[in-house]
Amino acid sequence: MKKHFRSILCLLLALCMCGAALAGCSGQSKDKSDDGKDEKEDVTYTLDNIRDYIVGLDEPVELEDGSKQALINFDNAATTPAFLPVMDEVNDKLKTYGSIGRGFSQKSNISTDIYNNTREKVLKFVGAYDENEPDKYTCFYVNNTTDGLNKLASALIEDKSMTVLTTRIEHHANDLSWRERCSVIWAEVDDKGRVNYDDLEKLLKENDGKVNYVSVTAASNVTGYVTDVHRVAKMAHAHGAKIIVDGAQIVAHRKFSMKGATPEENIDFFVFSAHKMYSPYGGGAVVGLTEELNKHMPTFYGGGTVKIVRDKSYTTKDAPAKYEAGSPNYPGVVGLGKAIDILEQIGFDAIEEHEKKLNRKLIDGLAKLDNVILYGDCENIDDRVGVVTFNFSDINSYHLAEQLTKIGGVATRRGAFCAHPYVWRLLGIPDDDVDQYNECAEASTPGMIRISFGIYNTEDEVQQFLDVMPKVMDAAREITEQSEKVRPGMAKY
Numbered sequence: 001m002k003k004h005f006r007s008i009l010c011l012l013l014a015l016c017m018c019g020a021a022l023a024g025c026s027g028q029s030k031d032k033s034d035d036g037k038d039e040k041e042d043v044t045y046t047l048d049n050i051r052d053y054i055v056g057l058d059e060p061v062e063l064e065d066g067s068k069q070a071l072i073n074f075d076n077a078a079t080t081p082a083f084l085p086v087m088d089e090v091n092d093k094l095k096t097y098g099s100i101g102r103g104f105s106q107k108s109n110i111s112t113d114i115y116n117n118t119r120e121k122v123l124k125f126v127g128a129y130d131e132n133e134p135d136k137y138t139c140f141y142v143n144n145t146t147d148g149l150n151k152l153a154s155a156l157i158e159d160k161s162m163t164v165l166t167t168r169i170e171h172h173a174n175d176l177s178w179r180e181r182c183s184v185i186w187a188e189v190d191d192k193g194r195v196n197y198d199d200l201e202k203l204l205k206e207n208d209g210k211v212n213y214v215s216v217t218a219a220s221n222v223t224g225y226v227t228d229v230h231r232v233a234k235m236a237h238a239h240g241a242k243i244i245v246d247g248a249q250i251v252a253h254r255k256f257s258m259k260g261a262t263p264e265e266n267i268d269f270f271v272f273s274a275h276k277m278y279s280p281y282g283g284g285a286v287v288g289l290t291e292e293l294n295k296h297m298p299t300f301y302g303g304g305t306v307k308i309v310r311d312k313s314y315t316t317k318d319a320p321a322k323y324e325a326g327s328p329n330y331p332g333v334v335g336l337g338k339a340i341d342i343l344e345q346i347g348f349d350a351i352e353e354h355e356k357k358l359n360r361k362l363i364d365g366l367a368k369l370d371n372v373i374l375y376g377d378c379e380n381i382d383d384r385v386g387v388v389t390f391n392f393s394d395i396n397s398y399h400l401a402e403q404l405t406k407i408g409g410v411a412t413r414r415g416a417f418c419a420h421p422y423v424w425r426l427l428g429i430p431d432d433d434v435d436q437y438n439e440c441a442e443a444s445t446p447g448m449i450r451i452s453f454g455i456y457n458t459e460d461e462v463q464q465f466l467d468v469m470p471k472v473m474d475a476a477r478e479i480t481e482q483s484e485k486v487r488p489g490m491a492k493y
């Protein structure tokens with residue numbers, strides 16, 4: 001009997017070993033990730049399974065009534081949660097972390113290779129890599145879009161006499177970084193809030209040869225409008241200007257290529273943040289024409305940017321090194337590279353389609369609610385990424401956002417989204433009137449509510465949000481009415 005039992009045990013053991021060996025060969029082995037989830041090494045990421053690979057998606061938050069639920073995160077234009085494989089990749093690659101470009105060690109060599117090889121991946125991701133001209137574009141790493149635009153501006157703008165043409169749709173990052181350094185002119189938005197291309201062209205003609213750079217956003221963080229940047233590139237180039245594109249809101253939403261249909265339509269510089277594409281480790285990049293970047297020097301000085309320093313002078317390296325003063329952000333670059341892999345695997349056609357469905361459901365649902373005001377074009381939504389902004393004429397948006405969090409467990413953003421001139425235009429507030437809000441409490445400054453989707457959001461979540469809205473609106477309306485009694489004339493929205 002004992003002998004029989006022993007042979008069964010041996011058989012089981014052999015089967016287990018065989019299974020493990022087979023799994024190893026086919027790449028099916030399972031790894032435990034840091035937050036305890038099983039992760040197959042050869043997972044194919046799709047829109048259908050991506051919710052399993054978002055860090056913290058099931059993390060419960062406490063609502064006002066003491067109950068707990070997973071947050072419905074509709075604030076992805078601000079920042080996105082991490083992809084689990086991004087987190088795993090960063091943790092894994094930290095095992096071989098060493099000084100980048102400066103050290104003598106095996107780890108230093110491995111980290112330096114990963115850091116530099118990711119540049120080509122970034123160039124390919126934004127359509128800036130051409131096998132026939134591999135050095136035409138290069139990329140330097142930055143902390144985020146704001147950092148990238150400021151670094152670029154500090155290099156390109158030589159004196160105050162230079163002119164940048166931008167638009168009234170921009171995030172402050174692509175407005176103030178120019179205002180502070182040179183003369184700026186702004187193209188207006190049209191009655192639906194889109195960039196007014198005619199005005200842009202008119203300004204280029206009026207200032208023919210005087211505009212050095214045209215800087216526009218690829219997608220608005222307020223209305224989600226996608227700018228036809230290749231059309232703008234053609235106009236800019238025809239008038240002797242170069243074009244810079246703020247890519248913060250496009251990179252996780254639409255396939256973007258710096259290459260246009262013709263060379264005149266090509267983009268010269270492109271800037272984006274990794275934390276808006278599921279890699280919140282502080283990475284980002286500026287992709288630009290190597291020759292142009294080599295002509296300039298950003299106002300950031302220090303180690304890594306120079307060949308030789310003499311007592312009273314120094315010789316700088318070429319781009320990208322001269323744009324990366326100080327020790328690099330290795331986790332930021334590792335995370336960015338992995339996020340690119342995953343987004344590309346999921347595919348931007350699928351992402352675009354999914355966002356349009358979510359936008360349609362949300363807009364149609366909101367439109368049924370009493371006193372709603374929706375911003376931007378809500379009929380033709382094809383040129384909008386997953387961003388929807390709204391108000392109610394009888395409810396202060398600050399109180400509404402707060403009640404949405406407390407009652408519904410829904411994360412949104414409320415305010416003017418660091419795009420004040422654009423939001424004042426959409427709200428119909430003249431520029432001369434906005435100064436009165438300088439010293440106001442936050443709830444009394446005008447604003448709107450923004451819902452912005454990530455690729456993992458679902459139609460069920462939109463429905464959950466719509467279902468809870470009547471209760472949330474009642475609560476917020478009551479607070480609005482009470483505050484009006486205490487502080488009459490507070491901001492309408």
Ligand SMILES: Cc1ncc(COP(=O)(O)O)c(C=O)c1O
Pocket residue numbers: 077078144145146147171173174217219220221246248249273
């Ligand atoms: C269009 C746009 N540009 C620039 C930025 C600034 O990005 P970051 O905060 O990553 O620097 C944002 C941020 O929301 C944005 O939406």
